[in-house]
Amino acid sequence: MLKARMDRRGFLKRSLTQVSGAALAAGVLSNCAHRPPQAGREPAGPNVLFIAIDDLNDWTGCLGGHPDTLTPHIDALAERGVLFTNAHCPAPLCNASRAALMTGIRPSTSGVYANDQPWRNSPVLADAVTLPQHFMAHGYRALGSGKIYHGRFPDPPSWQAYWPSQLENKPPSPELEQTAPGGVRHFNWGPVDVPNEEMGDWQVADWVSSQLQARHEAPFFLACGIFRPHLPWHVPPKYFDLYPLEEITLPNVKEDDLDDVPQMARRFANPGGDHARVLENNAWRQAVQGYLASISFADDCVGRVIEALDNSAYRDNTIVVLWSDHGWHLGEKLHWRKFALWEEATRNVLMIAGPGITPAGRCPAPVNLLDIYPTLIDLCGLDPKMELEGDSLRPLLDNPQADWGRPTLTTFGQNNHSVRSVRWRYTRYADGTEELYDHAADEMEWHNLAQDSQYEEVKNWHRAWLPERNAEAF
Numbered sequence: 001m002l003k004a005r006m007d008r009r010g011f012l013k014r015s016l017t018q019v020s021g022a023a024l025a026a027g028v029l030s031n032c033a034h035r036p037p038q039a040g041r042e043p044a045g046p047n048v049l050f051i052a053i054d055d056l057n058d059w060t061g062c063l064g065g066h067p068d069t070l071t072p073h074i075d076a077l078a079e080r081g082v083l084f085t086n087a088h089c090p091a092p093l094c095n096a097s098r099a100a101l102m103t104g105i106r107p108s109t110s111g112v113y114a115n116d117q118p119w120r121n122s123p124v125l126a127d128a129v130t131l132p133q134h135f136m137a138h139g140y141r142a143l144g145s146g147k148i149y150h151g152r153f154p155d156p157p158s159w160q161a162y163w164p165s166q167l168e169n170k171p172p173s174p175e176l177e178q179t180a181p182g183g184v185r186h187f188n189w190g191p192v193d194v195p196n197e198e199m200g201d202w203q204v205a206d207w208v209s210s211q212l213q214a215r216h217e218a219p220f221f222l223a224c225g226i227f228r229p230h231l232p233w234h235v236p237p238k239y240f241d242l243y244p245l246e247e248i249t250l251p252n253v254k255e256d257d258l259d260d261v262p263q264m265a266r267r268f269a270n271p272g273g274d275h276a277r278v279l280e281n282n283a284w285r286q287a288v289q290g291y292l293a294s295i296s297f298a299d300d301c302v303g304r305v306i307e308a309l310d311n312s313a314y315r316d317n318t319i320v321v322l323w324s325d326h327g328w329h330l331g332e333k334l335h336w337r338k339f340a341l342w343e344e345a346t347r348n349v350l351m352i353a354g355p356g357i358t359p360a361g362r363c364p365a366p367v368n369l370l371d372i373y374p375t376l377i378d379l380c381g382l383d384p385k386m387e388l389e390g391d392s393l394r395p396l397l398d399n400p401q402a403d404w405g406r407p408t409l410t411t412f413g414q415n416n417h418s419v420r421s422v423r424w425r426y427t428r429y430a431d432g433t434e435e436l437y438d439h440a441a442d443e444m445e446w447h448n449l450a451q452d453s454q455y456e457e458v459k460n461w462h463r464a465w466l467p468e469r470n471a472e473a474f
């Protein structure tokens, strides 16, 4: 069962051997299927429209994570391209996930594990060429609005233009007084009686739409970061009206679910925190309503941007990538928010549409946000970057059912890893404790099989994909 690991290593080694510095300098590695960029000549495109949604789990119509959710625009976009139904984050929290996506380097290599780490301070990432920087180096214009990097750590060198500014990634939204359980900051929800136009996300969508109506002299990498459904769940009343309180479906929760997980996992779940507060205040239904309302508001923002694309000159020559940075628990495993290594926290939205990409494709292969950088390089014919730790998804965009042959990895803190394959989730914490779930029989990950000796071979196969390097946090 070590074959996969050796195959992967062998592949990496071969690739690196083939790529000499001289070959790179001579440009012989430029993708043969596309015209390489040449001095004094702008590349022809395609353009990239890069849409991020913050904290959106699988509660979309197309992923089927919640029976009540209404996301017609996201679902329509999925129909235009390939929807990755088994996509996962590099890390289940904003800063580490986004830094990994935008640099192509996983947390265990960079040491970026937490939300309070300025990611450019990582010795590995200090001089990293980010995804938009790589596009700029190939004649693209990189511009954007909204949350792409974690809010506290924007990266001005990544952009030629940003709205509202290089350092302020989004305009503020109106918020309600703190009313939700326990008075915990931002853990709050309710209708805010303003028109969409007063919402920061709507203004971001408007600015991005205006860029799609503008004439651009060079191909563009245009980023649009939607902040909802990040807390607080304050959106206009019409979105709450979509989900009558008495009809809300609550998540399917096993009350003794944490009895068979390691101590480290119970610590991450923290059932005495948010979950206890929600139950004490009888607020579960309201919270789910707030999250669903915020998702439908975000979906309308996406719809506005896609409509602008469809009415633009760029409709047929633009690759659209839509992603969310990680999942979200709303009580499953007695846990709320992200910050854990279970399916609800690691699974995210990822879809790619555009010229040449299979329409209405549903791809079950385990993939990662880390794969976006090499995929876009591949699709746009830019020079490859061998240090990237993801894989181009192009074979899956051509054939969503293609054999992928590898699992994907999510990391939460130093040396806590979860490996997700088509069927299994295997998690190993820094202290050596483990979880194993069989998604063929247990999609809620209720039954930890890690102690059952009949699965030793399954665990061994997944263990082989754990990274050898576990960088210190800086």
Ligand SMILES: [Ca+2]
Pocket (backbone or CB within 6 Å): 054, 055, 093, 094, 230, 325, 326
């Ligand atoms: Ca997030």
Ligand SMILES: [Ca+2]
Pocket (backbone or CB within 6 Å): 256, 257, 258, 259, 260, 261, 445, 446, 447, 448
């Ligand atoms: Ca359990």
